[in-house]
Amino acid sequence: MAISLGRAFGHNFLGHSPRWYKYTIIACLVINPILFWLNPFVAGWLLVIQFIMTLAMALKCYPLQPGGLLAIEAVIIGMTSPAQVKHELIANIEVLLLLIFMVAGIYFMKDLLLYLFTKLLVRIRSKIALSVAFCFAAAVLSAFLDALTVIAVIISVAVGFYAIYHKVASGKHFTHDDHDHSHDHDLHELKRRDLDQFRAFLRSLMMHAAIGTALGGVCTLVGEPQNLIIGERAGWHFVEFAIRMSPVTFPVLICGLITCAILEKTHWFGYGDKLPESVRHIILEYDEHQDSHMSHKDYAKLIIQGVIALWLIVALALHLAAVGLIGLSVIILASAFTGVTEEHAIGKAFEEALPFTALLSVFFVIVAVIIDQHLFEPIIQWVLQVEKEHHLWLFYLANGVLSMVSDNVFVGTVYINEVKAALMNGVIDNDHFDMLAVAINTGTNLPSVATPNGQAAFLFLLTSTLAPLLRLSYGRMVWMALPYTIVLGIVGLIAISFLLHPMTQQFYEWGIISHHTLSEMSNAASSAH
Incomplete structure (x- = not known):
């Protein structure tokens, strides 16, 4: 009876998921407290990797259950607090x-x-x-x-x-x-x-x-949640936001549509089926x-x-x-x-x-761990210490890479707050801040198409009832997004490096946009709040 009951518990745990997956989740739950006691920073990054694994296995087991167990344990062992989780939920x-x-x-x-x-x-x-x-x-x-x-x-x-x-x-x-x-x-x-x-x-x-949602979402103030946050910090209205982004977003949109046509013509990366x-x-x-x-x-x-x-x-x-x-x-x-x-x-x-809403709430627990364990802080500090002429492309790449493994809303919020603090402390001037804001916004929106967890819309598609019907797994999404990731990422990087500064200066000369003072930005932020 004891053996049968034990097997019943094992069978019920995570339902019909593969046995190796069940053992992996149990191993993670055992290892995490020990590693957190030894090295909280490493344990935090391991938790992020584990959560990404649960997303990758979405077709075998909905990520809410294994990801939720990892999140609950993270709160229990002190990687974050219920108050910080509540703060993230309220903020989002x-x-x-x-x-x-x-x-x-x-x-x-x-x-x-x-x-x-x-x-x-x-x-x-x-x-x-x-x-x-x-x-x-x-x-x-x-x-x-x-x-x-x-x-x-x-x-x-x-x-x-x-x-x-x-x-x-x-x-x-x-x-x-x-x-x-x-x-x-x-x-x-x-x-x-x-x-x-x-x-x-x-x-x-x-x-x-x-991919189209990413191409359009980067363009305007209302396209993505982080756009609103970045625009508010910079004091930009709807039209100005679109104009300032256009040196990057316009060539990326054109190249994205061309890539779409080429993929269908060549049948590469799983496209082309009629x-x-x-x-x-x-x-x-x-x-x-x-x-x-x-x-x-x-x-x-x-x-x-x-x-x-x-x-x-x-x-x-x-x-x-x-x-x-x-x-x-x-x-x-x-x-x-x-x-x-x-x-x-x-x-x-x-x-x-509602299942995805619950999953996203669990994801905010992981975001709370990232904040409390300062997982991104070394990267941010390193980028800010590099010479200013390298800031634009470095911020673009840093935001892009981090957005592939984390939430792009969180990454964009953290970076724009750090850059705003640098502006307030006199480390950078207003014009440099404006261009860094463009780099942060485009960095969080474009390279993040690489993985489903990079953008909420992609994650929603992966965990929808449609995904298993179409055999759309995590790995297949990554593979099919790869050509877009390469094209959008490279074109965005080129535009940030060579087009943004001269085009922005041209916009100033034409009077389409104007230079912002620190007081104007503060007033705009206050009115937005």
Whole structure:
């Protein structure tokens, strides 16, 4: 009985995860307190590596459980404190509200999104043109909306496409009331032959769109959470932020779109798979079926969702409220005017986002450990001590590398605060601070596409219900993002090193932007708070 009970405990621990993975997590839990007692700095970095490992194994075991166990132990042994964790959660409350409400709000607009993207998919037959369109659309949307919101939209669309295929491949035909049994063998063959290609097709579109969120998110004040923090510290308004970033963001955007087309043309790094003709026929058939069977009630829902989409864009572009609160308004408006009033029906909207919200909260525990154990401090101090003419490219690279292994919001916040302190202490002047702010912002946004944990939108995609359907693992995301990482990273570095300073000086001469005094920056920061 004792042996059986012990085996039962072992079987229940982390469920169906591989046995070696369970043993690895247990070993980490045993080693961490010992190493923390011997060397807290090394133990802190080991914890970061362990948490990244749990993200890499997301398809074997959702990272919330193993990562959460590591985080709980870190608090218990004193690597950080509950107060510091609470501080990080409060500091990132807008991100948490966004996940809870905005992603759920998108759920209530899925009919409109699926309708529009289905039209796009069946009308653009060129995979290259379709991929560039997805990438560019994600970039434009991410410049005004949060990247997480945009990726949630794209995920909803991809899940819709997959559901259409699965419905037909399972034998549930929607064009005829009487099922034709002679079609069964064809459907079975279609499922066997085309499923992998269809997955590869959707995988490539999702990765192009995810990269697009990074290309657009770096451009404006509202594109990413750290952009707001950096812009507030520098005293830049929306237009000035976009102008100051443009010497880097514009060439990066052009090269990113060119890379998208080249990858589809060459079929490198897992790209280039086209939509199987049989699947295109299914989606086209579905589109025609939906159009022919739409009632006035269905049209009314699409019209309402379209009006709410306009409200969403305007409210986010003008920053009328916190992003999450705007998402809450979308939930209320969309559910009220489309007749979704039952509690269980509303609850389905939150199923996708809440596990990731919990995971991100655990991630903030790791961020709290990074702060309390001063893991990034040696790197920051070293960069600041280097000669000023090397600051721009060093800050860009340092932010990029750290953002690959940590949260880019945290990295950007830490670096801009340190640079602002250097400005206040007279170590650097205002103009140098402004250009360093550009280097920090672009560094946290561009090279960070290398890993899913580098950007919240990528991590959300990895841990979504879509990822296992498309066989989109951590390693595959890293591999597919590699060409973009190289191109975006190198083009960004060249622009920071050779274009930023002369273009910024030209902007001063043209009067497009003006030199900031320390008092003006302080006043802008105060008004932002």
